[in-house]
Amino acid sequence: MFVSALLGGLLMSVFPLLLSFACTTEPSTEIQPPTPEKEVAVRKKTEMAKPKLPASIGSKVGPKPALGKIGGIPILPTPSILGDIDNEGVIETIKSKHAAFQACHDKELKKKKPYGKMSVYFTIDKQGAVTKARIRSTTLRHKGTEDCVIDVLSSLRFPKVSEGDKAVIIYPITLGAKL
Numbered sequence: 037m038f039v040s041a042l043l044g045g046l047l048m049s050v051f052p053l054l055l056s057f058a059c060t061t062e063p064s065t066e067i068q069p070p071t072p073e074k075e076v077a078v079r080k081k082t083e084m085a086k087p088k089l090p091a092s093i094g095s096k097v098g099p100k101p102a103l104g105k106i107g108g109i110p111i112l113p114t115p116s117i118l119g120d121i122d123n124e125g126v127i128e129t130i131k132s133k134h135a136a137f138q139a140c141h142d143k144e145l146k147k148k149k150p151y152g153k154m155s156v157y158f159t160i161d162k163q164g165a166v167t168k169a170r171i172r173s174t175t176l177r178h179k180g181t182e183d184c185v186i187d188v189l190s191s192l193r194f195p196k197v198s199e200g201d202k203a204v205i206i207y208p209i210t211l212g213a214k215l
Contacts (some may be wrong), residue, residue: 119203125195136197152176
């Protein structure tokens, strides 16, 4: 009880002082432009906050990756066939044209014939024709060979799709080595 009376008396003596101070200062609604001294101080603080980088870092994004570096989607050893289509017929059609795929590789890489793999993605319509074909992943990294393989693949006729509109195939092709 004594403490509350003491605090109440203290508050009553300080409150008029705070009230008089609040009434004598006029609030400013205008934004004052910074003085030149403040601008210099702010500029120095921001300059100190910027990290100092060596000149070589700012000029290059990073080292170039080595040619033929493997990356991206893994090339699986077995085909993935989605859709109501004769799986063995798809595999036999592609195996029967392996010599044409190998010819693409041999023609494009006359001097250097590296061993390589590629995963091709393609769709087959109801009639057995290839509607879309692209390289999904490759270790060859040779555009001429890849384009030739897509051209050969696009010209093939596959078994008809039994049900549905299309079949989706992801097929691994190995080039540069005897199977």
